[in-house]
Amino acid sequence: MQDDQATLRVAQATLAARQASVESAKRRLSADQASIDSAKANRDAAQADIDYAQSQLEKTRIVARRDGVVGNLTVEPGDLAQPSLTLMQLVPVQTAYVVANYKETQIERMRVGQPVSLEVDAYPDIEFKGKVDSVAPATGTQFSLLPQDNATGNFNKIVQRVPVKIRVTGPEEQLWRLQSGLSVVPSVDTREVDGQAIYFDPGPHLDDGSDLAVDDKS
Numbered sequence: 001m002q003d004d005q006a007t008l009r010v011a012q013a014t015l016a017a018r019q020a021s022v023e024s025a026k027r028r029l030s031a032d033q034a035s036i037d038s039a040k041a042n043r044d045a046a047q048a049d050i051d052y053a054q055s056q057l058e059k060t061r062i063v064a065r066r067d068g069v070v071g072n073l074t075v076e077p078g079d080l081a082q083p084s085l086t087l088m089q090l091v092p093v094q095t096a097y098v099v100a101n102y103k104e105t106q107i108e109r110m111r112v113g114q115p116v117s118l119e120v121d122a123y124p125d126i127e128f129k130g131k132v133d134s135v136a137p138a139t140g141t142q143f144s145l146l147p148q149d150n151a152t153g154n155f156n157k158i159v160q161r162v163p164v165k166i167r168v169t170g171p172e173e174q175l176w177r178l179q180s181g182l183s184v185v186p187s188v189d190t191r192e193v194d195g196q197a198i199y200f201d202p203g204p205h206l207d208d209g210s211d212l213a214v215d216d217k218s
Contacts (some may be wrong), residue, residue, distance in 0.1 A: 068092035069176075096168040096178045097133060100186045101161040109190040110135060116166045119185040123177060129170045132188060136163040164188075 072089040081087060098118060102110070110132060118128035139160040166186055168175065 062087070064090050064092075066092045067094060091180055093175050093178055096175060096180075098130065098166040098168065098184045098186055100164045100166055100184075102164050104139065104160045104162055107135060107162050107164065110164060110188055111190070115189045117187040117189070118166070118168065119187075120178070121183045121185075122179075123174075126171070126174050126177070128168055128174070128178075128184075130166045130168045130186070133165040133167040136165075138162075 068090045070088050071091055073087075075081070075087045098116075112132050112134060114132045116130040116132060118130050120126065120128055139162050141160060166188075168178065
């Protein structure tokens with residue numbers, strides 16, 4: 001019986017020691033789990049920093065929506081870009097158009113899609129082609145800052161000008177030569193209207209104020 005009692009006390013002591021080891025292991029497990037959670041939080045924070053840095057890096061590279069020529073560059077290397085600050089202007093030559101200010105007596109037979117022959121003063125040996133893109137819904141004076149008011153007793157009739165937008169279509173291999181603001185003499189072919197053969201050529205002496213411009217959308 002004494003031997004059994006001694007064995008029991010040894011077993012009880014061993015059990016207590018092992019229970020203590022289990023509690024210690026549980027505490028170490030909790031500490032390790034806390035370390036894991038902390039490491040995960042640090043990883044998420046580092047990933048957020050990476051994403052922010054990547055976003056900032058992407059903002060340092062400006063990508064144009066279409067090909068063109070950069071002009072009027074107003075920044076230098078090292079300058080910090082700010083919202084609403086104009087850095088440069090892009091001239092997309094593939095979408096060049098002419099604004100021809102025709103007299104109101106010359107637009108009766110003009111329709112969208114009619115072919116146009118363009119004589120550019122800067123390149124007299126190149127025959128540019130185009131087509132009528134749109135006809136303004138009002139005369140040029142109506143879009144001015146102070147439109148004319150003809151409701152007076154002394155009315156003098158003045159021939160008004162109507163802006164006609166002509167899209168330059170070719171030759172494609174020569175479009176890169178065009179610069180915004182060049183002088184152009186357009187000739188609109190109106191023979192397809194109502195099946196009648198009528199051709200209108202404003203001629204080189206027509207002061208229609210034709211001007212070459214470009215835009216970035218149709």
